[in-house]
Amino acid sequence: MAPRVLTLIAFTTLMTSTADAQAAPQTAPDVRIVTISSFRVPLGADRQAVLDYMGKWMVEPARLNPNVLSYRIIQHFYGSNASDMAIVAEYPNWAAIAADCAACDAWFQANMPPEGTPERKAVDEAQALFLKYYGTHADQIYNANMALAKP
Secondary structure: OHHHHHHHHHHHHHHHHHHHHHHOOOOOOOEEEEEEEEEEOOOOHHHHHHHHHHHHHHHHHHHHOOOOOEEEEEEOOOOOOOOEEEEEEEEOOHHHHHOOOHHHHHHHHHHOOOOOOHHHHHHHHHHHHHHHHHOOOEEEEEEEEHHHOOO
8 A cells, every 4th residue: 555655645746846847937039139241342452441441330339239139340360251240139039139338329429420510521521432332231130049159
């Protein structure tokens, strides 16, 4: 009779613990949003001018933006696609992509030269060159399950 009681206890424990585990609320995985904007800029003077523009007018505000977890400008390193570039940005969630950034707005206010000045003309020309290449970009938006990432 003792083995039968132990079997019943073991079975009851198993059924109870399985039911509890299945009834426990499932937490959403830690997921981040990663955007990749790819485009092509030939090697040479235009590439350097585009990198200079991006460094000043895109990277600096991204560093201030609390909604941006990481931000990278990457360039093709080896092989036949030397013109390839991409902007890779990581956000905590979908809403963060378009969220307001007061620090970014303040930075632009403090750094954008006034209209009609030679400095503003230089910024506008650099932006036009950037847009010449970025105008044909392709966007990809991914989700990244952080359980499958290196911390």
